[in-house]
């Protein structure tokens with residue numbers, strides 16, 4: 001969000017007529033890597049540019065290259081329109097002809113990069129890129145004006161002018177059909193899921209998009225991160241480590257965490273989400289519904305909340321020493337509060353799930369809940 005609001009507008013003021021230099025594109029790439037920390041190569045810059053359209057997130061990091069081209073399309077279409085437009089194509093042809101006729105050959109060669117990046121030339125190249133994406137700037141503007149006869153009324157002109165850049169950006173940033181499905185399919189290789197890879201990827205993608213509509217961005221991001229292997233587990237770094245939730249039954253690996261007994265017990269107690277160890281991997285990768293919850297309309301949201309709780313707590317405990325069951329439970333509860341904060345629908349869902357699970361009564365107090373171990377009391381407050 002901050003990237004789109006504060007970084008991009010500053011760069012785009014120049015990019016309306018200039019091409020972004022490779023050094024700037026490399027700097028943007030470094031910023032995106034810092035903005036999305038995680039295991040090595042867990043996602044690409046293209047993933048981050050297409051989060052909203054392809055994976056159902058609430059926003060995407062804008063692509064500087066595509067936005068710069070779209071801004072030039074807007075300038076070429078609408079700038080000085082009352083006087084007949086900028087006539088960039090004619091100006092570029094005239095410049096090329098002048099260069100060919102010039103007697104100063106050495107000067108033309110020495111300054112070729114400067115002449116080659118002229119403003120009319122940049123505008124023409126932007127138009128060519130839009131053609132490669134499937135339309136021309138003239139057709140795009142006519143489509144925005146709903147092909148009405150000219151001259152257009154002021155409101156139609158204003159609407160077309162306002163939407164030119166965003167429509168051009170969407171066209172330039174569009175991925176081929178099935179691109180997101182293929183990405184998820186590649187990521188599923190390490191999960192060893194049972195079923196046809198193409199069908200599993202399609203199921204997971206459609207559920208991921210639904211989660212984006214029904215949960216806050218932080219929850220959707222946690223689910224997406226899990227599918228894409230963002231968890232910085234010991235196994236991901238080539239080492240061995242015990243489960244950070246101290247269940248004593250598995251290693252520090254994302255395929256264990258989604259089936260960790262402590263996570264499943266927490267989900268059953270607080271979300272009324274009963275998932276067996278055998279099906280946990282399929283359920284938490286969104287490729288299957290839990291067998292015990294047929295017909296539950298909120299099941300997908302509960303699964304998303306459970307994944308968020310696990311992911312958030314894992315990140316908090318990544319550098320922690322061994323925790324007791326009481327401490328792990330407190331950390332998981334805190335993550336659930338964070339997941340539902342400010343979301344009345346999700347808070348109601350959790351309350352209802354707890355009421356259903358415990359028959360309207362408060363969850364029974366755990367043996368050490370009222371009197372936590374003294375040595376831990378201050379740290380957990």
Ligand SMILES: [Zn+2]
Nearest residue numbers: 243247250260
């Ligand atoms: Zn575990």
